[in-house]
Amino acid sequence: MTGKGYKGVGMEGAIARWYATNTGKDVARFEEKVDDVRRLARQGGKILEVAPGPGYLSIALARTGDYTVTGLDISETFVRIARDKAAEAGVEVDFRLGNASAMPFDDESFDFIVCTAAFKNFSDPVGALQEMHRVLRPGGCALISDLRKDVSKEAVDEDVARMGVSGLSKVFTRYVLRSVLPRRAYLKSEFEALISHTAFHTYDIQLSPLALDVELRK
Numbered sequence: 651m652t653g654k655g656y657k658g659v660g661m662e663g664a665i666a667r668w669y670a671t672n673t674g675k676d677v678a679r680f681e682e683k684v685d686d687v688r689r690l691a692r693q694g695g696k697i698l699e700v701a702p703g704p705g706y707l708s709i710a711l712a713r714t715g716d717y718t719v720t721g722l723d724i725s726e727t728f729v730r731i732a733r734d735k736a737a738e739a740g741v742e743v744d745f746r747l748g749n750a751s752a753m754p755f756d757d758e759s760f761d762f763i764v765c766t767a768a769f770k771n772f773s774d775p776v777g778a779l780q781e782m783h784r785v786l787r788p789g790g791c792a793l794i795s796d797l798r799k800d801v802s803k804e805a806v807d808e809d810v811a812r813m814g815v816s817g818l819s820k821v822f823t824r825y826v827l828r829s830v831l832p833r834r835a836y837l838k839s840e841f842e843a844l845i846s847h848t849a850f851h852t853y854d855i856q857l858s859p860l861a862l863d864v865e866l867r868k
């Protein structure tokens with residue numbers, strides 16, 4: 651595939667470092683996601699995190715000792731940050747540079763895929779879903795969680811209050827979540843339409859005030 655792989659500005663340099671600092675304060679978000687993954691992924695399985703950014707979720711999953719974890723992100727800065735953070739934490743995660751819609755992995759390489767707060771940014775969402783299908787083993791599962799397009803201002807404000815950010819970062823995060831990201835995000839019906847163009851036939855989409863949680867089975 652051609653093109654830059656993401657919508658809008660790429661998350662490199664200072665933007666990536668700001669994001670890593672900001673989201674690093676929201677430990678609860680990653681702990682909750684580890685619990686979700688543990689409910690669905692078998693012990694000893696191979697997990698791929700698509701678009702891990704600074705790598706907090708991958709590192710938390712590796713820390714459980716239950717999984718072999720790989721991360722794939724298109725940002726060079728994030729891959730560097732994530733590798734450093736894994737080394738600091740003393741855990742092994744294979745953080746790779748690459749595009750979600752042209753993954754550098756063999757067919758049926760993973761038991762489980764997780765992708766959080768990133769899918770809306772992909773410029774080729776159907777291509778990314780098709781790649782997830784290709785690299786999952788038969789019977790494997792992908793869990794995609796992302797902002798819902800029809801998120802309310804109240805749900806955003808509540809989430810930002812919970813994140814533990816303050817000052818200008820808080821104002822900026824609220825603005826981006828209220829006004830910028832919903833334009834890229836999907837409604838449940840739009841996500842179903844994307845899935846209909848892929849080889850995934852079994853799925854479930856749950857809505858929370860902030861997010862769509864999409865579970866896909868191969």
Ligand SMILES: C[S@@+](CC[C@H](N)C(=O)[O-])C[C@H]1O[C@@H](n2cnc3c(N)ncnc32)[C@H](O)[C@@H]1O
Nearest residue numbers: 655656701702703723724725749750766767768
């Ligand atoms: C908002 S960050 C989310 C990071 C992390 N998953 C989290 O929950 O905090 C979006 C991530 O998507 C990555 N990304 C965007 N387009 C991508 C693509 N086509 N392939 C792989 N990663 C991509 C960005 O580099 C960035 O790390």
